[in-house]
Amino acid sequence: MNDYENAIEIKGITKRYDGFTLDNVSFDVPKGSIMGFIGQNGAGKTTTINTLLNIVKKDAGEIKLLGFDHEKDEFEAKKYIAAVFDELPFDDRLNAIAIDKILREIYEEWSADTFFGYLDRFALPRKKKFGKFSKGMKMKLQIAAALSHNAKLLVMDEATTGLDPVVRSEILDIFLEYLQNEEHTILMSSHITSDLDKVADSVTFIDKGKIMISGYKDDILDTHGVLKCTKNEYKDIDPEDIISARINDFGADVLISDRARCAVKYSGAVIDRASLEDIMIYYVNRAKKEWR
Numbered sequence: 629m630n631d632y633e634n635a636i637e638i639k640g641i642t643k644r645y646d647g648f649t650l651d652n653v654s655f656d657v658p659k660g661s662i663m664g665f666i667g668q669n670g671a672g673k674t675t676t677i678n679t680l681l682n683i684v685k686k687d688a689g690e691i692k693l694l695g696f697d698h699e700k701d702e703f704e705a706k707k708y709i710a711a712v713f714d715e716l717p718f719d720d721r722l723n724a725i726a727i728d729k730i731l732r733e734i735y736e737e738w739s740a741d742t743f744f745g746y747l748d749r750f751a752l753p754r755k756k757k758f759g760k761f762s763k764g765m766k767m768k769l770q771i772a773a774a775l776s777h778n779a780k781l782l783v784m785d786e787a788t789t790g791l792d793p794v795v796r797s798e799i800l801d802i803f804l805e806y807l808q809n810e811e812h813t814i815l816m817s818s819h820i821t822s823d824l825d826k827v828a829d830s831v832t833f834i835d836k837g838k839i840m841i842s843g844y845k846d847d848i849l850d851t852h853g854v855l856k857c858t859k860n861e862y863k864d865i866d867p868e869d870i871i872s873a874r875i876n877d878f879g880a881d882v883l884i885s886d887r888a889r890c891a892v893k894y895s896g897a898v899i900d901r902a903s904l905e906d907i908m909i910y911y912v913n914r915a916k917k918e919w920r
């Protein structure tokens with residue numbers, strides 16, 4: 629097995645579709661951490677994930693997974709990678725017993741004990757056909773399979789979307805358990821920023837095919853803030869400091885990216901902490917600068 633510092637290294641990947649370009653995307657996911665990959669519908673999350681898994685061919689750039697080149701060493705790398713998508717990749721006529729038989733032939737390190745252990749924990753039936761599973765059951769089944777072949781990297785595209793809060797919380801706990809092993813890493817795309825507020829170590833935010841922010845979640849949350857001001861005060865704010873501003877009848881809420889400096893520059897102004905959701909919404913509206 630390779631020695632590596634970052635479980636995922638993406639440098640300058642570009643993928644062009646008619647009407648959409650994934651544009652020079654770069655970010656790293658440090659080994660032993662969980663990164664949340666956020667962005668609105670159509671921002672390019674699935675395209676990035678499919679490109680890194682080599683499901684979609686990139687036009688340019690370099691990708692390393694667990695120290696392996698994602699194209700040249702794809703077969704070797706994929707032994708140690710598990711991917712979870714928002715749709716179950718197994719035939720509806722199969723059941724858990726059949727999947728155990730199939731996956732033990734595919735993965736050298738498949739553990740039936742681990743797999744059936746997760747099924748019991750999730751209260752998933754072994755003989756029921758997947759066609760009769762609910763969305764939550766299908767997702768739990770995919771996660772059980774993903775975590776049963778000693779994968780070092782778990783890549784998930786919208787795995788918790790569409791699940792109720794109880795199931796989501798149960799699944800997030802399992803991810804945190806998985807991360808107890810410091811060789812394990814997770815990249816998880818989601819719209820549900822509150823899930824990432826809870827579990828992510830770092831966050832990458834993509835908008836219209838471009839990376840807006842990538843870094844440790846605590847740094848991002850510590851540096852950004854929402855400055856609340858009256859209409860008159862708003863006129864005096866340096867445009868350089870404004871990412872975008874939500875205008876209301878009384879004044880404006882302004883997202884700023886250097887809370888410490890703005891607290892001195894606009895002394896007396898109230899600056900609230902920004903959530904990941906705030907950050908996403910204000911950045912998405914940055915081209916408009918002002919919005920309601």
Ligand SMILES: Nc1ncnc2c1ncn2[C@@H]1O[C@H](COP(=O)(O)OP(=O)(O)OP(=O)(O)O)[C@@H](O)[C@H]1O
Binds near residue numbers: 645648676
């Ligand atoms: N095979 C394809 N051919 C042409 N365009 C595509 C293809 N796949 C994706 N796109 C386009 O690329 C853009 C980004 O889509 P992508 O699925 O990566 O976004 P996303 O961030 O995952 O969105 P969502 O959260 O809705 O799943 C969209 O405009 C989409 O129409």
